[in-house]
Amino acid sequence: MIFLTAGESHGEALTGIINDYPSGIEIDTDFINLELARRQMGFGRGQRMSIEKDEIRVLSGIRKGVSTGSPISFLINNLDWKNQKDKLDSEEDVLNPRPGHADLPGILKYRLNSIREVLERSSARETAVRVAVGAFAKLFLTEFDVFILSYVEQIGKIRIDEDKFRSFVKKSFNPLKHKTDFEFLERIENSLMRCPDEEAADRMMKLIKKTSEEGDSLGGAFRVIASGVIAGLGSFTQWDRRIDAKIAASVMSVPSVKAVSFGSTLSTAFDTGTSFHDEIFYSRKEGFYRNTNNAGGIEGGMTNGEPVDIKAIAKPIPTTKKGLKTVNIKTKESAVSFKERADYCAVPSAAIIAESMLAIELANAVQYKFGMDNIREIKQNYGNYLNYLKNI
Numbered sequence: 001m002i003f004l005t006a007g008e009s010h011g012e013a014l015t016g017i018i019n020d021y022p023s024g025i026e027i028d029t030d031f032i033n034l035e036l037a038r039r040q041m042g043f044g045r046g047q048r049m050s051i052e053k054d055e056i057r058v059l060s061g062i063r064k065g066v067s068t069g070s071p072i073s074f075l076i077n078n079l080d081w082k083n084q085k086d087k088l089d090s091e092e093d094v095l096n097p098r099p100g101h102a103d104l105p106g107i108l109k110y111r112l113n114s115i116r117e118v119l120e121r122s123s124a125r126e127t128a129v130r131v132a133v134g135a136f137a138k139l140f141l142t143e144f145d146v147f148i149l150s151y152v153e154q155i156g157k158i159r160i161d162e163d164k165f166r167s168f169v170k171k172s173f174n175p176l177k178h179k180t181d182f183e184f185l186e187r188i189e190n191s192l193m194r195c196p197d198e199e200a201a202d203r204m205m206k207l208i209k210k211t212s213e214e215g216d217s218l219g220g221a222f223r224v225i226a227s228g229v230i231a232g233l234g235s236f237t238q239w240d241r242r243i244d245a246k247i248a249a250s251v252m253s254v255p256s257v258k259a260v261s262f263g264s265t266l267s268t269a270f271d272t273g274t275s276f277h278d279e280i281f282y283s284r285k286e287g288f289y290r291n292t293n294n295a296g297g298i299e300g301g302m303t304n305g306e307p308v309d310i311k312a313i314a315k316p317i318p319t320t321k322k323g324l325k326t327v328n329i330k331t332k333e334s335a336v337s338f339k340e341r342a343d344y345c346a347v348p349s350a351a352i353i354a355e356s357m358l359a360i361e362l363a364n365a366v367q368y369k370f371g372m373d374n375i376r377e378i379k380q381n382y383g384n385y386l387n388y389l390k391n392i
């Protein structure tokens with residue numbers, strides 16, 4: 001499937017169009033709205049998120065709750081539009097670009113007079129549409145027992161002990177099927193920091209509070225994992241079919257994400273080959289399997305049957321009360337960067353958006369290998385491949 005998003009941060013609504021979504025999938029709009037609500041949560045978000053209550057309104061492509069195969073289009077209203085409309089219509093040009101935001105390159109590129117025209121679209125508000133599309137992708141992936149979760153590993157310099165949680169995520173991880181998996185997920189979902197380590201989460205929140213009171217912002221790191229992913233998605237045969245490259249680009253497209261890595265690369269890639277690579281074993285019950293997943297479930301641009309395991313790093317939010325030195329684009333005089341109501345830290349939300357982007361890439365890879373049009377047909381092809389893998 002491919003998708004487009006449209007809409008400005010303080011426009012009337014955000015819109016999305018999805019093409020090539022298979023027919024025959026039951027679309028649970030409550031699930032999509034739940035995903036939208038997950039994006040809105042997290043300690044460190046600004047006032048805006050208490051105004052918005054994102055809900056999807058589907059306009060096409062679904063009949064009697066089931067996808068038809070036609071393009072799906074939908075709306076998410078911006079509730080803040082009514083409050084801001086008059087104010088923004090009469091606003092003077094915004095002239096002091098924020099370092100770290102799209103402001104300066106944006107006005108240069110599009111020959112605009114006010115930074116407002118750039119910031120309205122470059123704002124991460126657009127990612128609500130991506131999370132809705134990701135929810136459609138997740139509904140598709142559920143048919144193949146793929147489950148995606150995420151959690152926050154670091155805020156500023158406060159970091160969880162990653163070894164403590166590494167073993168939780170296995171090939172068979174599925175909170176819909178296993179109680180311990182459900183409990184682990186519940187711990188994350190109930191945490192305002194999306195962090196399974198309560199003590200670290202507490203310290204992270206204190207740091208965010210202190211930093212925001214000082215007029216500053218924070219970034220951090222998060223992990224996204226997909227379990228139940230079959231071996232053989234993506235390909236080594238052409239550079240642009242490598243699934244790690246596609247996933248990396250998609251996760252990197254989440255605003256503020258500046259690094260994406262797979263498995264334990266960041267901590268173990270400088271070890272020797274024999275300690276880094278995941279040795280191969282075989283059992284009749286499991287087929288081929290590994291006891292480690294340093295590769296993050298991808299070898300040679302293809303999934304290898306282990307969980308797809310990603311770590312991403314998000315830089316601090318560019319808008320700060322403190323401000324940074326900048327230059328007025330009209331007068332060329334020194335100035336302090338533009339300030340607007342903003343988040344102080346959005347790493348938990350970035351993790352949810354990254355879940356969505358991973359879901360979209362995996363759904364695409366499944367469709368590429370097993371078919372585009374109808375879910376029953378795709379599942380049949382998938383089943384045939386599973387049988388082949390079992391009998392190899």
Ligand SMILES: Cc1cc2nc3c(=O)[nH]c(=O)nc-3n(C[C@H](O)[C@H](O)[C@H](O)COP(=O)(O)O)c2cc1C
Pocket residue numbers: 046100101102122123124127254255256257315317318319341342343344346349350353
């Ligand atoms: C969920 C989320 C919320 C964000 N909120 C803000 C914000 O309120 N103010 C801000 O300046 N940047 C915010 N950002 C970051 C900017 O969108 C981002 O830094 C900017 O678009 C420039 O893109 P880049 O950081 O990828 O280079 C947010 C990012 C995410 C993922």
